Amino acid sequence: MPSKVQKMSALLGKFRTLGQSKREKKLTQMSALLSSFSDIHQQSRQRQVANFNLFSLLQLSKNEPTQTTVLGWLLDAEGSHGQGALFLEQLVKLCGDCIPSEHFSQPYRLLSGAIAPQLRLDLILYRPGEFLVAIDNNILDREGINQAELEIIEMRQLGSAQRIPKERQIAIFLTPEGRAPRSGDPDPWHQISYPQLAAAFDSVVPQLNDLKLKHILVDWIEVVSRV
Structure with a gap:
């Protein structure tokens, strides 16, 4: 039968795994957000160039x-x-x-x-x-x-x-x-x-x-x- 120390070690391991999973999920979401922002910014710049008119x-x-x-x-x-x-x-x-x-x-x-x-x-x-x-x-x-x-x-x-x-x-x-x-x-x-x-x-x-x-x-x- 696992000792109290082993049980506590296993529980802490689960917390570390869960925390790591959450961090990775947040990093993935942040990366997706930054990528989306970059795309939007690039599209905005392209629209500005497309809307440029010398006479105006x-x-x-x-x-x-x-x-x-x-x-x-x-x-x-x-x-x-x-x-x-x-x-x-x-x-x-x-x-x-x-x-x-x-x-x-x-x-x-x-x-x-x-x-x-x-x-x-x-x-x-x-x-x-x-x-x-x-x-x-x-x-x-x-x-x-x-x-x-x-x-x-x-x-x-x-x-x-x-x-x-x-x-x-x-x-x-x-x-x-x-x-x-x-x-x-x-x-x-x-x-x-x-x-x-x-x-x-x-x-x-x-x-x-x-x-x-x-x-x-x-x-x-x-x-x-x-x-």
Whole structure:
């Protein structure tokens, strides 16, 4: 028969085994918790990286001159994006394809306020004798007195001087919500919203091979979709 000392030794052994088991269980739980926290932290960091947007970081989403510059760069067939007239074609499609795409196969000119400060219109793209696209980029919902009317006059004068048929002269009033101009007759204008423009440009993103351009364009599309 086991002595009292042996019984006590056996009981203490059971306590040690039970304590060791509990410690191992706690260590396993703590290890699982730390691993879970690490995974959550990593996922959070990945979401932060995924949500990074250069235009938002620099607070340029509602900066009208900057947005005009970026838009002009995209619409310029000779822009460093290397996509030719791809973006201008997408813009004109929003106006009902009133200018056949073959007119964009040859070089055309870009005028902007930075190049010609006397312009009332924000952007003008044209090819003598072929087509003219005039854009009023109005993000901030501001119009001068008779602004829209005077811009149409400016477009017609340039179109006439460049012998461009009137039916291939189009005026685009670009706003966040796609509203009509209030400072002149809205009939000559194609009213386009920024979300419409963003969707049109987004449709060509998959065919872009240049990753840098793709990232810039995706960031730009993201911010102008909600200006």
